[in-house]
Amino acid sequence: MAGDYLIQLEAAFAKAWASVDGQVRSVQVQGVAFELRMAGAALEGVVLPALAHLLGEPGAPAEGEAMSFHLWDGATTGVRPPAPPFAPTDYRRYGQRAVLYAGTLALMHAPTSGQLFAYDRSTRQGFWWVDEAAQLSIYERAAPLQTLFHWALAETGWQVIHAAALGTDEGGVLLIGNSGAGKSSTALSCLAYPALRLLSDDKCLVRVEPEPRAAMLFNSAKLKVDMLDRLSYLRPLLDRWDDVYKASKGLAFLYPTYAAQMVASFPIKALLLPEVTHRAEARLRPAAPGELFRQLGPSTVIWLPGAEAESYRLSAELTRRLPCYHLELASDPGKNVAAIAALLAEHQDALIDRANR
Amino acid sequence: MEKHMHLRLNQPAVISEIVDGEAIVVNLESGAYYSMRATAGVIWAALLHGKDAQAIATLLGEVYAVPVAAVAHEVDAFIDQLLAEQLVVPAANPPEAMPPLSIDLPPDETFTPPLLEKYTDMADLLLLDPIHEVDAETGWPQPAPKRH
Known part of the structure; x- marks a missing residue:
């Protein structure tokens, strides 16, 4: 089930990426390289300012073997992620966020703020979808992608x-x-x-x-x-x-x-x-x-x-x-x-x- | 005493750590967290080691040099609270082999009724969060009103 969901998620991102001019930026966090693949110009202003001190030059490839985060927004691309495998009762936790850990997959759906996070430890790929980037609160803009970083960096001890x-x-x-x-x-x-x-x-x-x-x-x-x-x-x-x-x-x-x-x-x-x-x-x-x-x-x-x-x-x-x-x-x-x-x-x-x- | 057989931590909804004799336990579903110090911390540590209520009362009697009968009802009442807060759930079997339970008390420590201190400041923050409101009919969370 987890593998199927990831395949669908990758397909959704590919569709979003093809629908707009995408942008790839790299960041270095404590020696770990991340490639941020952003489909939709709306994400730039939400994701990059808080990470500006870690950013490589535009167009510069990530150094070494990079973890990659695939990011897209629904308003710009018109693409939604596949329906996550949660029942209404799963949303009782974390302020109405549903969380699943299955094998190497970590998944979190926050429908009230229109966000979905997924990370696969085996491929070191993360996914983030936000319905409308403009609606994100200052809490999310202050610490963008914190859930993905938290999941991805766990293997390094950070x-x-x-x-x-x-x-x-x-x-x-x-x-x-x-x-x-x-x-x-x-x-x-x-x-x-x-x-x-x-x-x-x-x-x-x-x-x-x-x-x-x-x-x-x-x-x-x-x-x-x-x-x-x-x-x-x-x-x-x-x-x-x-x-x-x-x-x-x-x-x-x-x-x-x-x-x-x-x-x-x-x-x-x-x-x-x-x-x-x-x-x-x-x-x-x-x-x-x-x-x-x-x-x-x-x-x-x-x-x-x-x-x-x-x-x-x-x-x-x-x-x-x-x-x-x-x-x-x-x-x-x-x-x-x-x-x-x-x-x-x-x-x-x-x-x-x-x-x- | 018979009513409380073996119990276990209500995982994965509940997580626990003991720091300097104080057990600090989080219920991730409710957002509430709990502190158990002194006698309460001893009972909690013993529960996680698979001891039942009878064994815990005996342990407390030895540790605090008090009659077992005098502490047994306190243990039962405290375990009732832990069950009501869904921090522990009944376990079908006692846990497998664990390291010896180490109770390290200050020399002048005397028995006091166990106290479960509950903190809801995190839960209150979640409830105050206007982008995380649950629809009363469906139970499914609904988006916040658009901001301009």
Whole structure:
């Protein structure tokens, strides 16, 4: 059944590809090459801005053996995917998204937003269909194809997790917490301070072996109204504003404007749980690993279907291995960045001491 | 006590990890997640090791140095909650060989009734999401209104 569905899906994409001028772009994610085959000009503006920092030149082939993602939209091509093999009861999960794993195939159908994702591990081919690209929310534009990347990169040990991240090439921290905890605004503050650089404001790649490490996947930032007051330098980058989806939020793409203030990858030195406290000085105090995991694990697996048990285990392993802290946030964002930089310097000093002993 | 025979994790809808003695369990269908600490974490770990209610009550009696009869009804009531939340389901057979169950408690830990802490902030977010509304009649999800 899974094989039949993939054959039908390939045929649907071939029909879409033949119906319009397609475009092929390549991206490199942590040494893995991806070829994005996009049928329909509408997809370019949805997929490419958040991945701009990873893009090869137009027309340049992907380096080495590439995984390929086949992407098309219904509005431009007039082509729909084959009906997915789900019953209405299958849509009770994940906010009315139905998910199937059968052999090497992973499949997710989100009919309410008009999207279908499929990935075949045996051929390393992914498929994404969206009915109307123009209708996609800022959440999907901020993290395009995250489900396909999550599925495809699993074989390399990298997984997408729900965390902001900042640091330097030598090391950094993950900020963990739900909306309103101060995670994004603290991470984005570092764009204005040279001590640390930004890796992610909401979703990033993480692996545990051979050492806990984070990597940037998307260069996007989601901004609430109150954040714009504090991060006014991001106003010129606002791409769109969404008042319909959950809370009002704006979307900005930070590359290339802030390329120098961003870091592609770093070893993770600590996990922080920010708390808005309006203190005069930021304060770090130890946290129980369970407190961090309660925020990190569930939010990651609920929003990112695919190999949930493995993804959950990876999040748990991170909290077991790394030092965990509460970060009581100061009103002055510069002091929060300075407190994190000081923590990282302490860890670096401790490492040097250990090496010299 | 007889009513609770062997139970197993309600996979694949439910996933579980234990970090620092705290079990954190997600029900992927409801979007709710749960925390079980102290006594609750011990019961959860023992359940996943295939111990039935009787064996768990005996274990708690040994671990906390309390009479088994005094904790048995607490164990039963807690397992009732786990079943009601569909975190575990009855298992036809006890699990196959597993590594020994290791219970590592702080030295001053005393028995307290097990507590199942439920969090619905994720589920609430899903329910608030206007592009994911379910049609009341068909049960099939319907697209959000067009945005302009």
